[in-house]
Amino acid sequence: MGIQRKMNWGIIGLGKIARKFAADLQIVPDARLHAVASTSRERSTAFAQQFNVPHAFDSYQALLECPDLDVVYIATPHTLHCENTLMCLERKIPVLCEKPAGMNPQEVHKMVTTATLNHTFLMEAMWTQFIPAFKKSMSLLASGVIGKPLSIKADFGFAAPYNVDGRAFNKDLGGGSLLDIGIYPVFLALEIFGQPIDIQAFAQFSPTAVDTTCAILFKHEKGALSMLHSTFTSLTNTEAYIYGEQGTIHIHPRFHHPEKISLHVQGKPVKEFSMPYQGNGYQFEIEEVNRCLRKKLLESPLMPLEKSVRLAETLYKIREKIGLVYPKQDVL
Ligand SMILES: NC(=O)c1ccc[n+]([C@@H]2O[C@H](COP(=O)([O-])OP(=O)(O)OC[C@H]3O[C@@H](n4cnc5c(N)ncnc54)[C@H](OP(=O)(O)O)[C@@H]3O)[C@@H](O)[C@H]2O)c1
Structure with a gap:
């Protein structure tokens, strides 16, 4: 070529x-x-x-x-x-x-x-991985400016009109909030802390037996925590906070393709990074x-593919906690 x-x-x-x-x-x-x-x-x-x-x-x-x-x-x-x-x-x-x-x-x-x-x-x-403001948030974290990260909070939610045939609610098409949008908060948690050592999760289900809401709590090595949420029932901020020993990185909405992040140290706003882009991202x-x-x-x-494997393993463990099965694909 x-x-x-x-x-x-x-x-x-x-x-x-x-x-x-x-x-x-x-x-x-x-x-x-x-x-x-x-x-x-x-x-x-x-x-x-x-x-x-x-x-x-x-x-x-x-x-x-x-x-x-x-x-x-x-x-x-x-x-x-x-x-x-x-x-x-x-x-x-x-x-x-x-x-x-x-x-x-x-x-x-x-x-x-x-x-x-x-x-x-x-x-x-x-695509989150390659968005300039997201990359900036990861490099700020790596620079140590907020100290060791201790916890994160991230959500992704919108009100999806209920439609039994649409992709969101159709089990045969892999419907449910976790796999569709919950994957982004989970991805963020793995980026920062790696795979969890313990998982708690709760979900609500549609009549088609896919999760409409999923609330997830990860415990990581050394006590770090991730508090994650996805939902098709309501519009949520769809933002992320990374809380460290000395400060916070706020990834502004929508955090999975951000154009703005802000840095707080010792509770005080220190800097905003505005990184707009053309196109959809x-x-x-x-x-x-x-x-x-x-x-x-x-x-x-x-x-790398290893990240996709870890992501899939973690999503599956969450599914085990909430009892979400896709009988046509899951090997039980
Ligand atoms: N990265 C992101 O921001 C982002 C955003 C939205 C969605 N996604 C991902 O992209 C994928 C597609 O999402 P979408 O929102 O584009 O879905 P969509 O609008 O429903 O389109 C999916 C397309 O797949 C094809 N298809 C083949 N077999 C199908 C079947 N049995 N039922 C329905 N469609 C079938 C259809 O196209 P043809 O008939 O033309 O082949 C259909 O138009 C999902 O896996 C989703 O997670 C990613």
Whole structure:
């Protein structure tokens, strides 16, 4: 692949997030949307017209045969992530897969093993990791300015209209607040403290038996605590606080793709960091994938596969606490 040529992206599953991602691809100079695939011919044609995509397919398999494809972004519901990722990796096509990488640790292990066996790049689309203000919050923490972190508080909530068929409430599509949005507070806790040594969690359930609200408490090594919350029932601030021995880092709403953070030391505001960006915020993960592919890396140093495995393991342990099972995917 010539260093000058733009990276040719494909997208599988043309729903809501695919549109936002396609818009951000347009602002990344060394990327272009080369091919899209949908289960519907009309959808792929309309999407291709809107985003000026040269190749449109009415099946995911057909996209895999498209010449000059460099990488595929998987934007299907959670329950299809594993299957769709394996389809690509088995043909040695690099993959950026939406979160959660898989429905459970078994699926994520299978994805990681297949990537390794095929020497092919794979990354979970945990875009938070690449947002400039989020990276700043992590570097502030590492600088020691708030001292040792002792606890965090993070939430993600919005009022989702109840619809039994929509992805949020449909068990067959991996519905529930924990896997959809609770994954972000859990990700933050793991970034800061690593895996918990004890977990408490409580949930409320929809008539379709997925969690509409999940409250989580982690105990970590050396007594650190994470207080986490996700919900589809009400709009919450969707912000995060990292409390240290000497100060606090506040990641302003919405903390999973922040544009502002503030630093407090000894209870006093010290500095605000305003780091706005153009676009929807997916351009940073796109740039990371491009960078990794050009360097022939098989995983991102910032979002390695090990992080996806740990995330999946932790989400599964929370599910065990609240009794949330996905019978079609979970190996019981
Ligand atoms: N990173 C983020 O900020 C973010 C935000 C939202 C969602 N996500 C993730 O992205 C994934 C997709 O979310 P979304 O909100 O875009 O969902 P969505 O609007 O429902 O779109 C999902 C797409 O998947 C395809 N699909 C294939 N089989 C399907 C089935 N049986 N039922 C429904 N759709 C099916 C459909 O596209 P075709 O028919 O065109 O193939 C559908 O449009 C989820 O895993 C979610 O966690 C991430």
